[in-house]
Amino acid sequence: MKVSVIKNVLDANDRLAADNKALFDDKKVYVINLMSSPGAGKTTLVERTIVALQDQYKIGVIEGDIQDTCDADRVARLGIPVVQINTGGACHIDGNMVREALPTFDLAALDLLIVENVGNLVCPAEFKIGENEKVMILSTPEGSDKPAKYPLMFREAAVMIINKMDLMPYVDFNLEKAKKDALTINPKLKIFEVSCKTSGGLTGWIEWLSAQITTYKKS
Amino acid sequence: MHEFSLIRSMLDIVEDYAAKHGFEHVNAIRLSFGRLSCIEPKSLEFGFKIQSEGTKAEGATLEFDIHPVVVYCLDCEKEFHADHWCDACPTCKGENVMLNGGMEELKIVSLDVI
Numbered sequence: 001m002k003v004s005v006i007k008n009v010l011d012a013n014d015r016l017a018a019d020n021k022a023l024f025d026d027k028k029v030y031v032i033n034l035m036s037s038p039g040a041g042k043t044t045l046v047e048r049t050i051v052a053l054q055d056q057y058k059i060g061v062i063e064g065d066i067q068d069t070c071d072a073d074r075v076a077r078l079g080i081p082v083v084q085i086n087t088g089g090a091c092h093i094d095g096n097m098v099r100e101a102l103p104t105f106d107l108a109a110l111d112l113l114i115v116e117n118v119g120n121l122v123c124p125a126e127f128k129i130g131e132n133e134k135v136m137i138l139s140t141p142e143g144s145d146k147p148a149k150y151p152l153m154f155r156e157a158a159v160m161i162i163n164k165m166d167l168m169p170y171v172d173f174n175l176e177k178a179k180k181d182a183l184t185i186n187p188k189l190k191i192f193e194v195s196c197k198t199s200g201g202l203t204g205w206i207e208w209l210s211a212q213i214t215t216y217k218k219s
Numbered sequence: 220m221h222e223f224s225l226i227r228s229m230l231d232i233v234e235d236y237a238a239k240h241g242f243e244h245v246n247a248i249r250l251s252f253g254r255l256s257c258i259e260p261k262s263l264e265f266g267f268k269i270q271s272e273g274t275k276a277e278g279a280t281l282e283f284d285i286h287p288v289v290v291y292c293l294d295c296e297k298e299f300h301a302d303h304w305c306d307a308c309p310t311c312k313g314e315n316v317m318l319n320g321g322m323e324e325l326k327i328v329s330l331d332v333i
Contacts, residue, residue: 123221
């Protein structure tokens with residue numbers, strides 16, 4: 001006997017993510033899901049973003065790592081509420097992990113929640129967590145072939161931050177090729193070229209994020 | 220690694236449908252996904268064999284409908300299919316192309332049950 005199903009395998013996760021989103025919408029918390037390879041600069045971008053926006057917005061952070069709390073410790077030093085999720089081997093954060101982390105926060109007092117996903121260009125792209133936008137970082141030493149190799153990540157993201165632009169003279173990164181391939185995969189992708197180390201180019205990202213939060217709060 | 224979560228979700232869906240339709244065993248699960256959706260059939264089959272032990276889907280065959288990569292050339296105004304990502308049109312060799320398909324999420328299409 002054949003039973004017709006036609007159901008996304010990740011349907012259960014999608015429903016949990018939708019529940020999270022409803023909660024965030026109710027409390028007006030703008031949520032970004034930050035993804036990249038390990039070492040691309042996610043935590044440094046989180047730190048820079050906090051320093052730039054913490055006078056304007058109340059910010060919370062969820063840090064996802066397979067183990068350890070060093071990223072959460074870095075964020076906590078900035079006086080920001082932070083929860084470390086240790087995925088215990090899982091290669092991504094899912095909707096349920098975020099839901100379990102939420103009671104730690106006073107959501108009504110938050111404007112922006114940054115979820116730093118596990119460093120990985122494959123799996124995090126598949127699992128929704130209830131975010132407003134997925135933001136991904138590609139750093140120049142990784143090489144300009146990454147959009148072509150990991151298209152799903154670039155398709156899912158609303159923003160691509162090209163980090164470590166200060167290393168361009170030392171690495172073989174074809175900036176135009178990376179941007180062109182990423183835009184072929186996702187024509188709506190918003191691209192910022194930055195160096196989180198020197199803070200070069202970060203203004204564009206900060207202004208974009210700030211405008212997104214303002215628009216969301218008014219909606 | 221994501222196979223573990225995907226297979227767990229597949230087995231949950233099988234249990235839901237078994238409760239609804241009252242079947243005892245699954246012979247085959249037909250799945251569909253896009254070529255570029257980061258699903259590797261061999262890894263999925265390997266994980267499924269282990270994770271499905273003791274469930275209604277133990278020993279079930281996995282069947283795959285894999286959607287091709289669909290690229291549209293803005294210059295030729297034509298669509299073409301490929302089995303991997305490509306950034307140029309095979310006809311005009313131009314790079315003025317757009318990705319139109321191949322990212323479809325993993326879905327269960329149907330279950331063959333007894």
